[in-house]
Amino acid sequence: MSAWLLRDVRPYGEDAVDVRLVDGRIAELGRDLPTGDSRVLDGASGVLLPGLVDLHTHLREPGREDAETVETGTRAAALGGFTAVHAMANTDPVADTAGVVEQVWRLGRDAGHCDVAPVGAVTIGLAGETMAELGTMADSAARVRVFSDDGRCVSDAGLMRRALEYVKAFDGVVAQHAQEPRLTVGAQMNEGVVSSMLGLTGWPAVAEEAVIARDCLLAAHVGSRLHVCHVSTAGSVELVRWAKSKGWDVTVEVTPHHLLLTDDLATTYDPVFKVNPPLRTAADVEALRAGLADGTIDCVATDHAPHALEDKEAEWGAALPGMTGLETALGVVVETMVAPGRLTWRQVAQRLSAAPARIGRLDEGPSPQGRPLAVGEPANVVLVDPAASWTVDPRQSASRSRNTPFAGRTLPSRVVATFLRGRPTVLDSAIVETAHAGPGRA
Ligand code: DOR
Numbered sequence: 001m002s003a004w005l006l007r008d009v010r011p012y013g014e015d016a017v018d019v020r021l022v023d024g025r026i027a028e029l030g031r032d033l034p035t036g037d038s039r040v041l042d043g044a045s046g047v048l049l050p051g052l053v054d055l056h057t058h059l060r061e062p063g064r065e066d067a068e069t070v071e072t073g074t075r076a077a078a079l080g081g082f083t084a085v086h087a088m089a090n091t092d093p094v095a096d097t098a099g100v101v102e103q104v105w106r107l108g109r110d111a112g113h114c115d116v117a118p119v120g121a122v123t124i125g126l127a128g129e130t131m132a133e134l135g136t137m138a139d140s141a142a143r144v145r146v147f148s149d150d151g152r153c154v155s156d157a158g159l160m161r162r163a164l165e166y167v168k169a170f171d172g173v174v175a176q177h178a179q180e181p182r183l184t185v186g187a188q189m190n191e192g193v194v195s196s197m198l199g200l201t202g203w204p205a206v207a208e209e210a211v212i213a214r215d216c217l218l219a220a221h222v223g224s225r226l227h228v229c230h231v232s233t234a235g236s237v238e239l240v241r242w243a244k245s246k247g248w249d250v251t252v253e254v255t256p257h258h259l260l261l262t263d264d265l266a267t268t269y270d271p272v273f274k275v276n277p278p279l280r281t282a283a284d285v286e287a288l289r290a291g292l293a294d295g296t297i298d299c300v301a302t303d304h305a306p307h308a309l310e311d312k313e314a315e316w317g318a319a320l321p322g323m324t325g326l327e328t329a330l331g332v333v334v335e336t337m338v339a340p341g342r343l344t345w346r347q348v349a350q351r352l353s354a355a356p357a358r359i360g361r362l363d364e365g366p367s368p369q370g371r372p373l374a375v376g377e378p379a380n381v382v383l384v385d386p387a388a389s390w391t392v393d394p395r396q397s398a399s400r401s402r403n404t405p406f407a408g409r410t411l412p413s414r415v416v417a418t419f420l421r422g423r424p425t426v427l428d429s430a431i432v433e434t435a436h437a438g439p440g441r442a
Helices: 070-079 098-111 134-139 157-170 193-198 205-222 234-245 256-260 263-268 282-294 329-338 345-359
Strands: 003-011 017-022 025-030 039-050 052-057 082-087 115-118 173-176 226-228 250-254 381-391 410-420 423-427
Touching (some): 003 381, 052 329, 070 082, 070 098, 070 410, 082 410, 098 134, 134 157, 173 205, 193 263, 205 226, 234 250, 234 282, 256 282, 256 329, 329 345, 329 381, 329 410
Parallel strands (some): 003 039, 052 082, 082 115, 226 250
Antiparallel strands (some): 003 017, 381 410, 410 423
């Protein structure tokens, strides 16, 4: 038997209890539980949350193992408090067949840091022309439920309609990277005052919003599920609010970087701030925070996009877009949403665990994710020290890449332990009690 006793922890930031994890499940929750033969961890009144679930991670394997591997990316995920991540399909080869999604799923299982749910490409080679074999990916060992050409938009309305229809057969969802390509030719940053000043080609808000509006209408028309990746504009939040008011099955995510950073960072010409969709204005950031607070935005997803040095440390125009984000996600959410009182810890659990797991259908099956902290549920949990803070140092990251936009920034709260089915994947040794022989509390 493997058993852990997490002493003095506050589930969802509420009243302190002891929690026992036995054989991969939450076995007991209560005050002053006897030690028995459990290993003991001193929670020091830290916040206990269900393991976080990311709907949007780029693990780069196969193809760009110099930027990230499934092993390094999932290690970074565990350090960030995640027990499951969805691995995006824009690998090389593209994850557009059962063979590739099964390979990624197996690599994740073998690494053992967190569950890896591969995302399947919507179109062959992400080329936007021919639908991939979504059904065989859904039926594979990887059990794919999320399909996305992320990095590229499924811009052909007919193809998008067919994909939305097709995924209904296995309760799948199409996750759209909303970017009308004809409106973003050569785009380098948000279109606005700063892009005019810098003379860089702009990526207008309407390029995102036009696709979201179209896809909401398509999803409603065919009665399917649509998920919108990384919304970044105030107008997108308005559109989604409208679609939800109609009762349509539309969900959306926001990234931590779009909750915190703005487009004036482009004035540094530091490509670490280049990302797709681009950083927007302070008004957009405020609308995203409000949308996340009121539930219009369902969840936070990292869009962890590691890049090798030579792809990122180039001049702005040549650098690839993307930022790492797994290890910093929770800290950014605490800074932007919890500290100012806009989200409770219970709502953080909803937006970073339950909702993304539900959208990806990871809350079903033999080993579900995103489940509540309750007796009998899988012991996927993260312990957070809410009073701690840490300064982001890219050299300390478990990711193989260094392109964090938060380098040097001090973020609030710290993950001190992550458990995957009752096994610690991250454990700060300072909180493990060594002498715990005998029954009862020491
Ligand atoms: O900035 C981004 N980087 N946005 C995307 O949609 C793709 C991602 C990547 O794969 O690097």
